Amino acid sequence: MPADRAPTRIQKKNRAAILEAALDVFSSHGFRGSTVDQIAKAAGLSKPNLLYYFPSKEAIFNELMAGLLDTWLDPLRALDPEGEPLEEILAYVQRKLQMSRDFPRESRLYANEIVQGAPRLHDVIASDLNVLVEEKARLLQGWMDAGRINRAHPKHLLFSIWSLTQHYADFDAQVRTLMGDEDPFDAAPQYLETLYRRMLTPQS
Amino acid sequence: MPADRAPTRIQKKNRAAILEAALDVFSSHGFRGSTVDQIAKAAGLSKPNLLYYFPSKEAIFNELMAGLLDTWLDPLRALDPEGEPLEEILAYVQRKLQMSRDFPRESRLYANEIVQGAPRLHDVIASDLNVLVEEKARLLQGWMDAGRINRAHPKHLLFSIWSLTQHYADFDAQVRTLMGDEDPFDAAPQYLETLYRRMLTPQS
DNA sequence: CGTGAGTTTGACCAGTTGGTCAAATCATTG
DNA sequence: CAATGATTTGACCAACTGGTCAAACTCACG
The missing domain is CATH 1.10.357.10 (Tetracycline Repressor, domain 2)
Structure with a gap:
């Protein structure tokens, strides 16, 4: 997970892409029905890469909410x-x-x-x-x-x-x-x- | 699966219990969010027992729908x-x-x-x-x-x-x-x- | 009360899933 | 351009999930 300094260019871009992708996936399959892999793919990242930016599936969901x-x-x-x-x-x-x-x-x-x-x-x-x-x-x-x-x-x-x-x-x-x-x-x-x-x- | 003769007393009771339980579970977690085990437990059956009455999770859902x-x-x-x-x-x-x-x-x-x-x-x-x-x-x-x-x-x-x-x-x-x-x-x-x-x- | 069909279950399997980790790659800046 | 921190990834794991199966049990009925 990125340190809590000011976010880098890449951090800003990827976190935004993840939230956008998560909105798409969560809104059409619900929380349980969505997989981290789905969100990662939709955001153009690998699953471990996505989990580098958010500690868990639930964390993504909560931030979105x-x-x-x-x-x-x-x-x-x-x-x-x-x-x-x-x-x-x-x-x-x-x-x-x-x-x-x-x-x-x-x-x-x-x-x-x-x-x-x-x-x-x-x-x-x-x-x-x-x-x-x-x-x-x-x-x-x-x-x-x-x-x-x-x-x-x-x-x-x-x-x-x-x-x-x-x-x-x-x-x-x-x-x-x-x-x-x-x-x-x-x-x-x-x-x-x-x-x-x-x-x-x-x-x- | 029970033969396609007239349903026995037990078949009638259990199929009804399963559909009732499935309605409960599916309606509060969605299809993907529900597990066969949840439904079985709610119906008072074991998972293999439930699958003796319905061939699959989807079959239960379809019959309900x-x-x-x-x-x-x-x-x-x-x-x-x-x-x-x-x-x-x-x-x-x-x-x-x-x-x-x-x-x-x-x-x-x-x-x-x-x-x-x-x-x-x-x-x-x-x-x-x-x-x-x-x-x-x-x-x-x-x-x-x-x-x-x-x-x-x-x-x-x-x-x-x-x-x-x-x-x-x-x-x-x-x-x-x-x-x-x-x-x-x-x-x-x-x-x-x-x-x-x-x-x-x-x-x- | 025996017997065959109907019912139940523990053990199991293969696929999926959320999440970890060490190693590799990349970007920034002194 | 070196080196340090940020980023990315392949391999992996444990838990969970839908579903199978053979063996055991129960029940209705002759």
């Missing part, structure tokens, strides 16, 4: 208490949808983990994510109490946004097969905007 | 062209949600497969499911054209129903952690009914 979670929550963090409620929510939905389009592997990596019971993620969900969700749920509740958006269970509202947007990344294989030639992302933004607009636009 | 897909599509098949459109759709949503509550392992097994690119399911999705979806999408489009429900992309409408309902099974670990004491299934039916009612109730 740590990096992922931060960017993953950014769109929700950006939900602005000062903004116009409905537009804020619609913008959040579109940001999240955009992430499913641009980073489907990250979405699937996360989905893989949660579906399998989140063994390696339970702590961070129970702490960081929980705090953020509580905060934003209160914000949404406030907007509802003020009559600025229609009432709905705030946490379920958040779940529905995650679910609907990530579905296009996580179930990509199914969605594309059923859509035929049509790109799912052509109509999805419109569909979701309509859905949440109709649902949340305040009715007297 | 074959059984699953049929029941999985039933709720959609039951969408009745003769019924009142909005109520038909709302009933479909509730049936699907009920399945997430009653058969979360089946949902996760399916999710696991699709997230990983549906390698073992692509054919059946492209044939059986595709036919069913095309049929029901036309039905929904007809209802919209007749002004009986609000307009929305019919396939995306179906995707959203799957996504929202299955989310409660597939992301159960996350949902429960974030809901604390509250059972997600307490508010979910109400939330989804409201969502689709507001979205689809025809507006002049």
Whole structure:
């Protein structure tokens, strides 16, 4: 393993290549289903060479996850208490949808983990994510109490946004097969905007 | 392997126990992540004993999947062209949600497969499911054209129903952690009914 | 209660997998 | 260009995994 001095040119390049390859492999086979050899080959390295940069398969996975979670929550963090409620929510939905389009592997990596019971993620969900969700749920509740958006269970509202947007990344294989030639992302933004607009636009 | 005569009492019991155990194990670790030993132990058998009833790990998986897909599509098949459109759709949503509550392992097994690119399911999705979806999408489009429900992309409408309902099974670990004491299934039916009612109730 | 089919198991095998290590090669810099 | 540290690799290991097999055991039934 490289000393903990400043990383050399080669270290930077190879660590990046490994993480990129690992994202590819882990997101399409899950942790258990992925082999170090697969990742090494995808990164253009030999297995021992890869293990020169990371102490273990699990270490690669953890670093990937740590990096992922931060960017993953950014769109929700950006939900602005000062903004116009409905537009804020619609913008959040579109940001999240955009992430499913641009980073489907990250979405699937996360989905893989949660579906399998989140063994390696339970702590961070129970702490960081929980705090953020509580905060934003209160914000949404406030907007509802003020009559600025229609009432709905705030946490379920958040779940529905995650679910609907990530579905296009996580179930990509199914969605594309059923859509035929049509790109799912052509109509999805419109569909979701309509859905949440109709649902949340305040009715007297 | 047992001869292909009528199954004995023991065969019936053990095959059922194996499939039950396999559902448990496969749905929480995926195919690659599950071992025959795990399944055998969960079924209360030794590994060679299990392999006396099924020729291979893959055979267990396939039999499980074959059984699953049929029941999985039933709720959609039951969408009745003769019924009142909005109520038909709302009933479909509730049936699907009920399945997430009653058969979360089946949902996760399916999710696991699709997230990983549906390698073992692509054919059946492209044939059986595709036919069913095309049929029901036309039905929904007809209802919209007749002004009986609000307009929305019919396939995306179906995707959203799957996504929202299955989310409660597939992301159960996350949902429960974030809901604390509250059972997600307490508010979910109400939330989804409201969502689709507001979205689809025809507006002049 | 004996006997043949149905059932169970311990021992085993070959292939895979995560990970190690010493030796070889390469890059940087004094 | 020497020499020192960084990088790479082939050979290897122990644990695990899917699957086999012959021998032992159990059960239903005449």
